[in-house]
Amino acid sequence: MHGVRVLIAPDSFGSSLTADEAAQAIAGAWRATAPHDEVTVCPLSDGGPGFVATLHSSLGGELLPVTVTSPVGEPVPAVMLLVGTTAYLESAQAVGLPLVPALQRDPTRTSSRGVGELLAAALDAGARRVVVGLGGSATNDAGAGTLVSLARALGVGGLGDVLDAGGGALGAVTADDLVGLRELRDRLRGIELLVATDVDVPLLGLHGASAGFAPQKGATPEQAQELERALGHLAHAATTALGDAVRPDLLAGARATSATSRLTALPGAGAAGGLGFVLALLGGRLVPGAVVVADAVGLDALIADHDVVVTGEGRFDWQSLHGKVAAEVASRALAHAVPTVVLAGEVLVGRRELSAAGITAAYAVGETPEQVSAALAAPAQTLAARAARVARTWSR
Incomplete structure (x- = not known):
């Protein structure tokens, strides 16, 4: 039979x-x-929890231990997968929801700084291509904490501490807090950055990072609205700070608001509490994580x-x-x-x-x-x- x-x-x-x-x-x-x-x-994996383990079982490579900072400031173990000069990282190991005790879950305060530390470790290991899996996060700071920790690791100044204070603080970001953003983007120019997102949602809007996902991370409806406004403010301030580097069509007289709309609307920009947005801002290419893993296996x-x-x-x-x-x-x-x-x-x-x-x-x-x-x-x-x-x- x-x-x-x-x-x-x-x-x-x-x-x-x-x-x-x-x-x-x-x-x-x-x-x-x-x-x-x-x-x-x-x-399989969609870029969220299990991303690195799934790829390791198919691709082999070397697993390197890293200690990073959790969303609430505690040291936590993580691991990167190095295959040749490609590093595979899993954001959930640094900012995953299980890393935050239930009573401390407040996405207005949690920071994504641990993801910046993962990225810095990959660069230290000699990676020329970095694939970051996004999903399952406890954060909703649009990757602002990632910017700060990565900049510190690379010796880039000009990024304010307010970026590392959680999503709720981002409504107070000023141009002075983002002076170093262009230099940070330039420092990554020689690195191929691929962002494997677990969802294809935008940064803002009804199905974006804040309205669609912040309640799962402990936000009240009022906090979700606050986060939506704060992330919108950060997005405009960041694209203004980068200016020509992210404007889609200078000859047509495009302004920073056009770049803001383009980047915030990218499928996957809202993944992992908006981490997709900041990684795109740094030159990353957003692709569905499920596609990355399906192709690999x-x-x-x-x-x-x-x-x-x-x-x-x-x-x-x-x-x-x-x-x-x-x-x-x-x-x-x-x-x-x-x-x-x-x-x-x-x-x-x-x-x-x-x-x-x-x-x-x-x-x-x-x-x-x-x-x-x-x-x-x-x-x-x-x-x-x-x-x-x-x-x-x-x-x-």
């Missing part, structure tokens, strides 16, 4: 399961339920060699359709006429949206508040149980 060839390619399930743990839980349950099926495991060839692909994440909602792993997997699978099945802790997307994204079916581990609580208490076991039921549906 010939079984179904199944590719298991999930992202991490929040802080409950790494991508590899989730993949192994699904695969183990599937093999036990449908032993004739051929099951292949391929953990050879996902297209794997999909083409299977009959069905199973992906997943902790919470499948509107964000999942904006640059996340499931959407990228479904897009690639559709090109090969391979059905995509989503397994998630919760599924909050309707059938019409699933169909539009190329997803054949989506199954929730928890469909009631009680089931969701049980899934959080025993994530691997409940995911495996759900995977077993899905295997009975999809196996021959």
